[in-house]
Amino acid sequence: MALPSVAAAIGTFNYVSNLEILKLGWFDLWTQHTLCAGLYFLHALIGASCSWLMRLEHRGTNWNLLMASPVGTVSILTAKLFVAWLMLAVALVATGALFVGCGKLVGLPGMPGHEFALWLALAWIGGLAPIAYQLLASLLVRNFAAPVGVAVIGGLVGFFAHAYDKALAWPYGLVVLALNSNGNGALGISRIVPFLASSVVFTAAALGTAAFVLKRLDVKTA
Amino acid sequence: MVIEALRERGDQMELGVQTSGLTKAYGGTKVVDALDLAVPRGSVYGFLGPNGAGKTTTMKMLLGLVRPSAGSAKVLGMSVTPRNRVQVNAHVGSLIESPSRYPHLTARENLEVVRSLRGLPKRSIGEALATVRLDHTGSKPVGAFSLGMRQRLGLAIALMGNPELLLLDEPTNGLDPAGIQEIRELIRHLPVELGCTVLVSSHLLSEIDQMSDHVGIISHGKMVWQGPLGELHARARRWLELRTTDNERAARLLKASCGTDGWVRVSAFDDESVARMTLSLAREGIGIVRLEERNKGLEDIFLALTGSEVSL
Numbered sequence: 234m235a236l237p238s239v240a241a242a243i244g245t246f247n248y249v250s251n252l253e254i255l256k257l258g259w260f261d262l263w264t265q266h267t268l269c270a271g272l273y274f275l276h277a278l279i280g281a282s283c284s285w286l287m288r289l290e291h292r293g294t295n296w297n298l299l300m301a302s303p304v305g306t307v308s309i310l311t312a313k314l315f316v317a318w319l320m321l322a323v324a325l326v327a328t329g330a331l332f333v334g335c336g337k338l339v340g341l342p343g344m345p346g347h348e349f350a351l352w353l354a355l356a357w358i359g360g361l362a363p364i365a366y367q368l369l370a371s372l373l374v375r376n377f378a379a380p381v382g383v384a385v386i387g388g389l390v391g392f393f394a395h396a397y398d399k400a401l402a403w404p405y406g407l408v409v410l411a412l413n414s415n416g417n418g419a420l421g422i423s424r425i426v427p428f429l430a431s432s433v434v435f436t437a438a439a440l441g442t443a444a445f446v447l448k449r450l451d452v453k454t455a
Numbered sequence: 456m457v458i459e460a461l462r463e464r465g466d467q468m469e470l471g472v473q474t475s476g477l478t479k480a481y482g483g484t485k486v487v488d489a490l491d492l493a494v495p496r497g498s499v500y501g502f503l504g505p506n507g508a509g510k511t512t513t514m515k516m517l518l519g520l521v522r523p524s525a526g527s528a529k530v531l532g533m534s535v536t537p538r539n540r541v542q543v544n545a546h547v548g549s550l551i552e553s554p555s556r557y558p559h560l561t562a563r564e565n566l567e568v569v570r571s572l573r574g575l576p577k578r579s580i581g582e583a584l585a586t587v588r589l590d591h592t593g594s595k596p597v598g599a600f601s602l603g604m605r606q607r608l609g610l611a612i613a614l615m616g617n618p619e620l621l622l623l624d625e626p627t628n629g630l631d632p633a634g635i636q637e638i639r640e641l642i643r644h645l646p647v648e649l650g651c652t653v654l655v656s657s658h659l660l661s662e663i664d665q666m667s668d669h670v671g672i673i674s675h676g677k678m679v680w681q682g683p684l685g686e687l688h689a690r691a692r693r694w695l696e697l698r699t700t701d702n703e704r705a706a707r708l709l710k711a712s713c714g715t716d717g718w719v720r721v722s723a724f725d726d727e728s729v730a731r732m733t734l735s736l737a738r739e740g741i742g743i744v745r746l747e748e749r750n751k752g753l754e755d756i757f758l759a760l761t762g763s764e765v766s767l
Binding site: 292451454 | 552
């Protein structure tokens with residue numbers, strides 16, 4: 234909740250400070266809110282969530298417990314992926330609620346259109362891929378902060394990839410693309426399938442690599 | 456020779472755990488070296504060795520946590536491979552290194568994690584907590600547990616679901632004397648009450664002596680002795696050594712051996728034999744200067760086998 238609140242505060246401040254050039258009401262407030270969120274905060278949040286989920290197992294001998302259980306490596310990782318995905322859902326719902334709340338606070342008329350909810354839902358789907366890569370990073374690097382740094386850098390690269398229309402080729406570009414935070418244009422029907430395919434392929438690749446690592450390497454304990 | 460004999464015997468009896476040439480090397484160093492382990496089903500097998508002998512690595516290989524560099528392992532008749540880790544571990548409970556735990560959760564919540572991982576009924580949590588006497592801990596997070604309580608939690612995790620095989624790595628670490636005694640009793644009775652096989656490691660000879668009926672002694676990654684504990688006890692012996700005013704005559708008279716170290720060794724050590732021996736020497740005019748009882752106990756045998764200091 235803290236990071237979406239910071240992003241909303243910065244976004245609202247930017248919007249109010251630039252009212253002379255931001256004339257599109259809810260849409261301009263949205264771009265200001267999600268610019269920071271997509272650029273830094275959501276990916277940092279994904280990175281921190283995955284680092285925390287993996288740190289639970291890196292502590293002490295918890296990998297012994299998990300890997301000595303009658304549960305496959307893919308199941309273990311899928312469970313982690315699902316929990317991190319739920320955490321992202323909470324962050325995105327908070328982002329939407331703060332967007333509406335801040336819009337009313339600065340006096341925007343009416344309510345935002347349903348397309349903003351759709352963009353949040355698409356960002357949730359697009360978030361699967363960076364979550365899978367962050368789980369892989371946090372599996373390989375036991376440090377908490379370093380994978381968060383990877384997530385932030387990934388998000389920055391994703392932002393520029395989106396600017397050059399290459400967001401589908403980079404797992405950390407999918408959330409930025411879905412949120413339409415730079416106002417380049419929302420995901421149309423024609424790009425939904427490639428978007429979903431990219432999300433699935435990136436997620437499967439990262440999860441498969443992580444499962445291979447868990448299965449093939451000796452379990453290390455702290 | 457003992458290992459070969461046990462392997463032959465192992466062909467005849469059912470084994471809960473069997474390894475063949477099991478080896479683990481890190482770089483050029485073999486921490487487990489061609490280990491042939493034979494754990495009879497329904498036994499409490501004490502896996503004894505000094506710290507760093509390779510006990511934990513061996514147990515990790517049995518669970519599929521560490522991949523062997525060479526050799527193979529069978530657990531409950533199933534080969535341990537990365538492919539069937541899940542099937543094998545469904546029948547095995549374990550406490551390896553220190554107890555695993557999520558410190559922000561309570562004991563019950565920790566066991567709930569294990570219950571869901573192992574697909575056990577809800578009642579298994581209460582049973583396991585009661586067995587290790589942790590059923591009173593309530594909402595206390597495990598992070599605030601003492602070392603002994605954490606060890607009990609580790610045992611509860613291992614016992615959940617009454618597994619067919621228990622691998623316990625130094626399970627009494629951190630427990631107070633009463634707790635140690637209690638856990639020893641628990642482990643000793645597990646094969647009878649639950650019908651399971653227990654492989655328990657320790658660097659404490661006295662502990663293994665009190666808990667197990669079979670023992671394997673490992674040193675520098677190699678199995679140096681393996682067999683029923685009774686056979687190890689049979690190797691322990693006592694004898695008398697004496698110094699006299701004429702050792703050679705005394706040795707001839709007593710039909711004993713005379714060592715170059717100035718002592719005469721006599722195998723008899725019961726009171727009646729000693730009385731007869733001293734009187735006969737006196738009758739022959741041989742004075743006894745020193746008379747000492749010597750013994751080779753389990754500690755000496757362990758020391759001789761491992762070539763290291765014994766922990767008592």
